[in-house]
Amino acid sequence: MRGLAGHLACQVLCVAPAVMGPEPREPAVPLLGHCSRVGWVGGALGARASVRVRQDGEETAADGYAVLTARVISALEELPALLGAADAGRPVRIPLWGPWSLCLDDLLIARMVEIAVHDDDLAVSVGVSVPGFPERAVDTVFVLLTRLAWRRHGTAAVLRALTRAERAPASIAAF
Known part of the structure; x- marks a missing residue:
């Protein structure tokens, strides 16, 4: 569950570095194009991309629940101002994807899907209701x-x- 919590947290923690980083030189692709390119879609649990996602989640949560929670809360407090000042069409990139970028709005939609899916996974894992x-x-x-x-x-x-x-x-x- 630690890795799952870490992966869920990554969906929030990755936004600020993507927005504040330099504008990527890689081509921006539409959101559906991104979804067809990522290695974990349709991949087996043992596939390299899937293993890397789990390892990143474990590393993100390695310092424990309290530290992870504090990091996410801090990021959530900073995001409204950061996103309010950002251009929704600005290309952004998360290095794990591959050699392409997304516009900021599409990055946020992809994070929303990840949060919804993995909130459900985590809720089922700990036996609580899925948050609304x-x-x-x-x-x-x-x-x-x-x-x-x-x-x-x-x-x-x-x-x-x-x-x-x-x-x-x-x-x-x-x-």
Whole structure:
């Protein structure tokens, strides 16, 4: 669970360095293009990209819960001013991705998806209810996840899963 908590924290902790860092020279790709490029999508748990994600989470949380919590709270306190002054279309990059960047808005949407997914993972792991999210955030997360599921499984599968249980496929998982 420590690694999962660390990975979840990384979704907040990575934003300020990405925004405050130099503008990347790598090409910016659309959000769906980013999702099709990252190594962990569709990868096995033992795949290099998946192992690296888990290791980074473990390292981020290595100093314990109290330190990790303090780091996230501090980052959350600084983000409104930082993001308020930033250009939403500015390219940003997280080095773990690969040789591409995203616009800031797309980076934030990707972080929202990660937070929603891993909040659920962590809640299930510790036996608590999944925290609620603002409707606007849920809308944003569901739009991306639905588009990814549609791209992966096709129109009929997603439509049936959402409307016709008797004809629904076993899964329309986005990843």
